[in-house]
Amino acid sequence: MKTAAAFFIAFRYLLGRAKEGGRYLRGAAAGIALSLIPIVVTLIVADGMIRGITDRYLELGTGHLQIYNYIDPLGFEPVINSVKEQKNVRGVWQEADGLGILVGSLASRGATIRAVENSFWDDEGSRKFLQTISGDGRLGSGREVLLGEELARLTGVQAGGTVRIMTISTGPGGRLIPRVTSFTVRGIVSSGYRELDSLWCIMNFEEGIKILPVTTPVYLMLKINDPYTGADRTAEVLSQKLGPGYGIYTWKSLQSAQYSSYESTRQLLLFIMALIVVVASVNVSSATSMLAIERRRDIAVLKTGGASTAFTGAIFLWGAFLTGLAGSIVGLGAGLLIGYNINALLHGLEIFLSFFTAIFNAEPVRILNSGYYLEKIPVIINIPAIIAIGFFTVLCSVLASWIPARRAGKLKPIEILRKY
Secondary structure (H helix, E strand, O other), X not given: OHHHHHHHHXXXXXXXXXXXXXXXXXXXXXXXXXXXXXXXXXXXXXXXXXXXXXXXXXXXXXXXXXXXXXXXXXXXXXXXXXXXXXXXXXXXXXXEEXXXXXXXXXXXXXXXXXXXXXXXXXXXXXXXXXXXXXXXXXXXXXXEEEEEHHHHXXXXXXXXXXXXXXXXXXXXXXXXXXXXXXXXXXXXXXXXXXXXXXXXXXXXXXXXXXXXOOOOOEEEEEEEOOHHHHHHHHHHHHHHHHOOOEEEEEHHHHOHHHHHHHHHHHHHHHHHHHHHHHHHHHHHHHHHHHHHHHOHXXXXXXXXXXXXXXHHHHHHHHHHHHHHHHHHHHHHHHHXXXXXXXXXXXXXXXXXXXXXXXXXXXXXXXXXXXXXXXXXXXXXXXXXXXXXHHHHXXXXXXXXXXXXXXXXXXXXXXXXXXXX
């Protein structure tokens, strides 16, 4: 009964008239709401960027798992069918990666040669993220290549044109001999993230084996149904099935440094934003103190009527709780609304800023540049994290108001009534 009464009085204070002290609690709630909006948007954008980049590396780059044959580097034929029969495996492809120099009409540039089986690009994950800028995004059976958008731009190559690729082959006596091979550019492609595809020169696996050195590593690239949760388990099962002589690596180990860097950046951003929430929660302490001053006559009346120190203090603690809760609901709701529509808002901002840059004949503004970020941010809403942020905010509000609430509960009614 006493708890319900304290809650009711605190609720009336929060919704009460401004001159009676309600403005202090509502102002503190507004401050909390404003501090929560950027932390929620940051969480959504950071999670979306990390997931979007990681998905592209998984589906177009490293795959979900890679298998190496340490005994016979090219001897995968006996085990390919066995790997494909695994329940969780979605696809298996042979790939060889090497380096070469691509000679175009404008310049020569170093290129990462990816010799992979053609069916890899027909996989649903590959189709989802691979964009065809010009030409055809699927290779035929001859000497054809797909080039990354940035590499094609730097070398002046267009779809349908011809390029020469210089690689190193091993001659008699182990001598290294430069080898130049002409290819037709089937198409220009992009992954939507330039850091991944800027040096891509993609060709058929059979053609790649011919021009790359014999020491070029060849591996099986696997895709599974649940790469984020089942990669380690699948690697363990395959290791037991294939036996010794094979190395099996998950995408987590292949991209450990990069993924850790993304996660560290995300945690740092959230930590900085959390400090803002703590500062906003401290304002609730100031609001509680000012409310106690405004309502000191109420305190005197309650205590002369028999209210205990704990009951009086509980009123202001409930006030702090409701203030933090109201600010959290408004702030989290606004943050989720902005985060959910972040791509449309950024696109609108680009149009708005480009209008002014056009006046000065400057280039249009691009906030999301695929050279550094994704062209479109996937919207990832981490519900447990959102709930944890709201809980943390309310907890900070209550803890920050503990001292002023206790001080208000210890006020002596006789002194208040005598003075006011």
